[in-house]
Amino acid sequence: GNSVTQMEGPVTLSEEAFLTINCTYTATGYPSLFWYVQYPGEGLQLLLKATKADDKGSNKGFEATYRKETTSFHLEKGSVQVSDSAVYFCALITGTASKLTFGTGTRLQVTL
Amino acid sequence: GAGVSQSPSNKVTEKGKDVELRCDPISGHTALYWYRQSLGQGLEFLIYFQGNSAPDKSGLPSDRFSAERTGGSVSTLTIQRTQQEDSAVYLCASSLARIRLADNTGELFFGEGSRLTVL
Numbered sequence: 334g335n336s337v338t339q340m341e342g343p344v345t346l347s348e349e350a351f352l353t354i355n356c357t358y359t360a361t362g363y364p365s366l367f368w369y370v371q372y373p374g375e376g377l378q379l380l381l382k383a384t385k386a387d388d389k390g391s392n393k394g395f396e397a398t399y400r401k402e403t404t405s406f407h408l409e410k411g412s413v414q415v416s417d418s419a420v421y422f423c424a425l426i427t428g429t430a431s432k433l434t435f436g437t438g439t440r441l442q443v444t445l
Numbered sequence: 446g447a448g449v450s451q452s453p454s455n456k457v458t459e460k461g462k463d464v465e466l467r468c469d470p471i472s473g474h475t476a477l478y479w480y481r482q483s484l485g486q487g488l489e490f491l492i493y494f495q496g497n498s499a500p501d502k503s504g505l506p507s508d509r510f511s512a513e514r515t516g517g518s519v520s521t522l523t524i525q526r527t528q529q530e531d532s533a534v535y536l537c538a539s540s541l542a543r544i545r546l547a548d549n550t551g552e553l554f555f556g557e558g559s560r561l562t563v564l
Contacts (some may be wrong), residue, residue, distance in 0.1 A: 424488075434490070
């Protein structure tokens with residue numbers, strides 16, 4: 334079956350630090366990969382996606398590269414801001430499935 | 446508003462009672478999903494609606510859980526004879542059409558969730 338594994342949080346960083354949140358997956362077939370973000374008091378929203386190997390998804394300064402050889406989709410940002418404090422979820426979809434499989438989420442806290 | 450609306454936002458109930466959770470999707474969205482988020486767990490898929498029918502209800506954990514959707518819009522998730530292990534945040538999401546790999550879609554629009562606490 335499909336599964337997504339994320340690094341456990343919380344991740345606490347100072348503003349302007351470099352961020353990496355690890356995500357690896359197991360999938361039957363060739364998935365599309367996603368990062369969703371949940372800001373405090375809000376619903377999850379799509380942050381970025383990648384649909385084939387070596388694709389790089391990017392949005393709001395965040396990037397993630399689809400690495401088929403390591404079955405990974407790590408989220409990175411060069412300089413985090415306090416406003417990036419949120420919970421980040423890695424997810425995938427495969428084949429004819431009509432649903433996303435999510436990881437457990439990683440909480441990021443950015444301090445001044 | 447124009448987003449996915451869920452109610453109640455918080456529900457505390459006693460073990461054995463029935464609860465209903467409501468979801469109002471974005472107008473015009475044909476696909477509707479329910480997920481559950483328990484402490485330390487990922488988002489667990491429960492059920493998917495396309496229109497008023499549920500092609501995939503494989504994630505419902507037991508026959509105490511049921512869901513319906515009427516008018517291709519509002520959905521209700523019902524939990525009968527609640528147990529403490531049902532305590533979680535129940536998330537509803539909608540999308541314009543069913544998400545699938547072929548379309549390279551995958552954007553779901555989520556509500557803020559209904560937090561259920563069973564005492």
